[in-house]
Amino acid sequence: MATLASESDEPLTPAGRLFVRPEMNQVIHCAVGLKNPIDIDSVIAQVRSSVMLHHPRFCSLLVRDPDGREHWRRTHIDVDRHIVVLDRPVAATESDDECSVNEYLADLSTSSGLSEDKPLWEIHLLLAHKCMIFRFHHALGDGVSLMSMLLACCRREDDPDVLPRIGSVGNRRNGMAGKGRGWWEWVYYYLRVLWGFLEMAWFSLIFVVEFILRSLWVRDRETVIAGGAGVELWPRKLATARFWLEDMKLVKKAVPNATVNDVLFGVVSSGLSRYLDRRGPNVLQDGLQMTGVSMVNLREQPGSQDLSELMKDNSGSRWGNKFGMILLPVYYHKSGTDPLQYLKTAKAMIDRKKQSLEAYFSYKIGYLVMTCLGSKVAGLLNYRIVCNTSFTISNVVGPQQTIMIGDNPITYMRANSSSLPHALTMHMVSYAGRADMQILVAKDIIPDPDFLANCFENALLEMKQAVSATCKI
Known part of the structure; x- marks a missing residue:
């Protein structure tokens, strides 16, 4: 729906505009397996207190001006609208947890996507399979950005006071940086x-x-x-x-x-x-x-x-x-x-x-x-x-140490897209x-x-x- 742009609206980046095109509309799905049963109230409380709700992309609506240009518009977050709870097995037939979750993700990959009347993310709780599925529209960010957001909501199992982090690859030192090289080595x-x-x-x-x-x-x-x-x-x-x-x-x-x-x-x-x-x-x-x-x-x-x-x-x-x-x-x-x-x-x-x-x-x-x-x-x-x-x-x-969401250790992390x-x-x-x-x-x-x-x-x-x-x- 077209709407007049306001001064506070932020235009989408070129890559973001590409991912909201009908032919390239992409939603990223991250499936997170948990060791213990999911406590719904605890998950909702953690989402409300997480850094995710302070990030401008996760608390903005996608709006379009009369010229069809897309913008981000800040809005109030109703967390309950972003949490989808399924308390029964999701597979049509009896199968193990992995097959059931994969079947559910396969169905999501061809679904209608995320509703634009709220910020473009959801969390699905598959209680019977001890699995959380994070759904983020690709316009919000790429895999590196979204992995960093997910890790900011977690803690290391061996040290709960420390945020999990993936180390960067250091720049290689130039092999010719030292002094005392012969002229032929510099020529080479x-x-x-x-x-x-x-x-x-x-x-x-x-x-x-x-x-x-x-x-x-x-x-x-x-x-x-x-x-x-x-x-x-x-x-x-x-x-x-x-x-x-x-x-x-x-x-x-x-x-x-x-x-x-x-x-x-x-x-x-x-x-x-x-x-x-x-x-x-x-x-x-x-x-x-x-x-x-x-x-x-x-x-x-x-x-x-x-x-x-x-x-x-x-x-x-x-x-x-x-x-x-x-x-x-x-x-x-x-x-x-x-x-x-x-x-x-x-x-x-x-x-x-x-x-x-x-x-x-x-x-x-x-x-x-x-x-x-x-x-x-x-x-x-x-x-x-x-x-x-x-x-x-x-x-x-991803992180190479076991991490937790709340007090619940994560057993696996998997990703796919629409x-x-x-x-x-x-x-x-x-x-x-x-x-x-x-x-x-x-x-x-x-x-x-x-x-x-x-x-x-x-x-x-x-x-x-x-x-x-x-x-x-």
Whole structure:
């Protein structure tokens, strides 16, 4: 509904305007499992006293002026309207807690979204399953911002007086910063800098051109996991793949300078190959590319920050949606391929992405298109990128110590989002030594997400076995 803007209204950021477009309307779902039964009165009291209700985004309505421009307008919060209590099992059939919660989340992913007559967030309490589901509209912030908000409402189990926090990755020291270097070492250093600049320019040019072509007409070849326009409306299923971080850290040691993200994309590549061997035609070409869309945090300090840092307007780690989009190809290989080859290929690809400015370009070009051509054109271009690729993937780092909401310890943290034209979306969150990846699928295209989850889990175990075998030799 259109309304006259007031002086106190705050316009949405370009990214926020993109996420309220009908074709890109996104709601983030964070499922939090609890060790003990949920005390409803305690949860409501904690919400009322939490920092969340002091954050301007969480106590503002989304309004539109007569020109269609979106704004945030401060309003009074009625906490009871934001709490949804379900005291019975949510699944239609008898199933365990995990399957029931996943079924409920799958239904939420294709629901009508969040009502705009109140601030765009809700908390669902699934009493029978000891689970809380936080629903936040993506216009409120990205995964880093929302994880920081959630952690600000929690405490560490081993020290309840301390807020949980995820450490930032420190800047690497320049290896040539010391004194007393010979002139030949300085020459070598500056040649490396020049070569690095040339590589950055070259990879940026290649990836930016590919990004533009993907937003126009270039698309992946058709496979049994491909979605397309309109698939965001199709019914969904949800499954969970579970990994131990220690296993991922062990595997990454097999390739020098590899990261957990490299291992994740190696696992995805291997797991999808396993799945296509089961469901795809036998004529699949070895090396077939399937392209993923991933969001990259562009804050100056990678990783999750504490809420006070994110709330500073002049902070390079500020609150909001500050991420770029990159395209991540994975490749199908027939059975019998060396498991660690998937990791090596993934690392080489991601290293080239890190050297480029693809993520920064996508962020800036999105801002430019939104400013000059409006949200409708920007939404259409983003929608086409999703339609022309095969899957969405994200990875958010959570706390590595057990934390509590009130006095109730958290047993797991998982995240997913509302549906996209992709038939396959994967969101991984790490917590307390474990990494859970939610696999949301269009069930008419991928009817067996539990088998796909097993493919990913077995891919990591096979890599771990390959590393162990190598160490024994």
